[in-house]
Amino acid sequence: MPTQLQPAAPAREVTERLSPTPRGARLARRLARYHLDGWGIPYDSELSNAAEAIVAELAANAVTHGRVPGRDFELRLTLHADTLRVEVSDTRAERRPPQEPEPPEPDAESGRGLVIVAALAVEWGVAGRPVGKTVWAELSLVAQHT
Template identity: 55%
Template sequence: MPEPFAPEREFTMRFTSTPRGARLARRLVSHRLHDWGHPYTTPVNETLTLITAELSANAVRHGHVPGRDFHLQLNLTEGTFRIEVTDTRAEKRPPATPPATDSLSESGRGLLLVAALADDWGVSPRRAAPGKTVWAELHVRTQGHPLTHRVAPGPTDLDLLLATASLLRDDRGSRPEDASRGGRRP
């Protein structure tokens, strides 16, 4: 079996299985990507932050076991970002294909977003313990922009993506550059 390539960049951390833990995971991934040369408003940062938000929220909502944290790992290896979110609940695995949701439903679109934004995603058993890892990959060019091999989403999917992205934007004053203005945005 060939040896896997060592990641060029890696970020890993455990978070509490709470909405606050999911929000912190999203923010730290965004900050880490910024530090790695993918500023906050770039497509790579925004895409991976949204994927992180969805996978972390699912770990909290569907993979929560009282007293257990979820684990997040972000790697960059040979132009591919891989985000992994691991929880301790093995019996609640997401479906291989995200199910269609009712247009009036207020939830159930997280994996549809992940499937639309990521180049690949899946679920694997957790290594050395009960649970599962939900992962997603995003291939990037050397300039830091996602490759465009995906099929463009239809108008209704795009509306859904924009609406969801606007809900996930950080609160005022949450980004480091906002701190100098006292949390006020222009």
């Protein structure tokens, strides 16, 4: 039977600008967990863990494939009544991820990030912006219990 987690407020949003470095990507992941916990989504809950994994993958892609020296990337989290939206924006519009990521070869050292995002998210996509692009993913706050 589906149950709904109760966030601390019906709608919340936070935006953080971070350096396009591995350190910035790690900070994005930590900030996501911190803000989610403050919104009533506890550390180590299924939703917090899924959101952390999505932020980690999207932030890593932003600093690896979307990096422009001297320009930050942006993390935005938006919590609505039944949805958590994760957005990571960078300034490289020409480097768009594939619509449907394919799993890499078993011995490949990279290429799993968007496969993980697609598996965890209810929906995900890419949106253009005046400078660059935003890769977004949505998670449902409705947890399924079997």
